[in-house]
Amino acid sequence: MTVQGAMAGIGPIILTAILLGISLGFAIPIGISASRRGMNAVGWGVFAFFTWFTGLIVFLLFAKPKTDDMACSACGQRIPRNHVYCPFCGHRESIELHYQ
Numbered sequence: 637m638t639v640q641g642a643m644a645g646i647g648p649i650i651l652t653a654i655l656l657g658i659s660l661g662f663a664i665p666i667g668i669s670a671s672r673r674g675m676n677a678v679g680w681g682v683f684a685f686f687t688w689f690t691g692l693i694v695f696l697l698f699a700k701p702k703t704d705d706m707a708c709s710a711c712g713q714r715i716p717r718n719h720v721y722c723p724f725c726g727h728r729e730s731i732e733l734h735y736q
């Protein structure tokens with residue numbers, strides 16, 4: 637086998653590896669981000685794996701706020717940090733106190 641023949645043989649493998657790497661480069665961060673937002677991590681990861689930038693854009697459009705939320709000081713329900721009023725009991729949160 638010539639050198640060119642060998643290159644032609646491994647070329648598609650390298651190309652596949654690169655494409656796989658790019659796919660995982662989209663799938664893994666989006667999957668992690670999805671799980672942090674209480675979304676379907678596997679579903680979004682698989683979706684991004686195949687759709688790349690399109691998947692990223694769609695994800696950003698549909699992404700829910702991160703669930704690194706806080707507990708309502710009145711009823712204890714988990715509520716997003718940016719909420720001023722608790723959606724469960726209507727208690728007004730002083731959000732400054734919860735940022736740290």
Ligand SMILES: [Zn+2]
Pocket residue numbers: 708709710711712713722723724725726727
């Ligand atoms: Zn509450």
